[in-house]
Amino acid sequence: MQYRELGRTGQRLSVIGFGGIVVVGTSQEEANRLVASAVDRGVTYFDVAPSYGNGEAEERLGPALEPYRSRVFLAGKTQRRDAAGAQQELEQSLRRLRTDYFDLYQLHAMTRLEDVETVLGPGGAMETFMRAREQGKVRFLGFSAHSVEAAVELLRRFPFDSVLFPFNFAAYLSGNFGPQVVEAAQRAGAGLLALKGMARTRWPEGTTREQRRWQKAWYEPIDDRALAELALRFTLSLPVTAAIPPGHAELWELALEVAQDPRPLAAEEEQRLRELAMQTEPIFQAA
Secondary structure (H helix, E strand, O other): EEEOOOEOOOOEEEEEEEEEHHOOOHHHHHHHHHHHHHHHHOOOOOEEOOOOOOOOOOHHHHHHHHHHHHHHHHEEEEOOOEEEHHHHHHHHHHHOOOOOOOOEEEEEEOOOHHHHHHHHHHOOOOHHHHHHHHHHOOOEEEEEOOOOHHHHHHHHHHHOEEEEOOOOOHHHHOOOHHHHHHHHHHHHOOOOEEEEOOEEEEOOOOOHHHHHHOOOOOEEEEOOHHHHHHHHHHHHHOOOOOOOOOOOOHHHHHHHHOOOOOOOOOOOHHHHHHHHHHHOOOOOOOO
């Protein structure tokens, strides 16, 4: 396993993280096995949110992580934009995860500029974040975003420690979705964490959840080993600390295997990926 520093935090994370969605739909015994295997293989970065499986991810991950809590970097999230709601969700998450602190606590799925104003304004969620950091309930503050505009504005307005963002080959190369966030984060000294590194495109219109091969993914993930390796190596060739693979155990295992050596892409590999990107409808595009 390789490790990289997260921005200015001084924390070194495994380049592949464990997303809590992986344990949604599993038994506690299976969740325990998956987490133990991840830790044994050098994974230190775990990420979860209360919305994953309506709380099931946190409920499964808590007991599974308990024996290893001091050895891992645990990131949590809240989608509540107000201080009171964020406080309630933080306390609930800490109880479910059987811990008294998060290493990283994040505003979840920031998309609209109106949300930016709300969380940073009077009575907004950042009041809870700041207080929790003072109380030792969280160590570092960050956010996840699916909008270039929201991410850039948040990085401009507050000294966040990290941003979790969809850094995906097709979105980046053909959708121009991501370069702006890399630039803004580097300017602000914030660490970069990656989502959707193994995303291909959206499911065909009209595809039901039951018809999807990978039902926990709202997009079509890459399950071809050779392409998964190229896509992940592209994501990790950016100034990214770590990537979180799709939420199926099989795809997470694939990511762990192909990212053991995240060397830069050779010129011919990059050209192949660029050509594929131009033929792919990206899951995100810059406005």
